[in-house]
Amino acid sequence: MKRKILYMITIVFIAIFSFQLGRGTREDLDLSNKKDFEIACELIGSIVDWNTDGKELAIMTQDGYEMYAYKSENIYNQ
Numbered sequence: 316m317k318r319k320i321l322y323m324i325t326i327v328f329i330a331i332f333s334f335q336l337g338r339g340t341r342e343d344l345d346l347s348n349k350k351d352f353e354i355a356c357e358l359i360g361s362i363v364d365w366n367t368d369g370k371e372l373a374i375m376t377q378d379g380y381e382m383y384a385y386k387s388e389n390i391y392n393q
Contacts, residue, residue, distance in 0.1 A: 358376070363375055371385050
């Protein structure tokens, strides 16, 4: 009986330790967000021209890429 109790306490301890270890390593995942943020900053810094007509946004970058964004809904009341 004492063995079963010791076994259960050990399993619970391992589960709690694993959970806490996982929560601690979750902060490392934010490094990928920083990388994405840096990529976005480089993209914004490479914009040489942009134009809009209120429904479409056209962007041109230094390396010749053209990107377009279209307005899908009107969320601002005018």
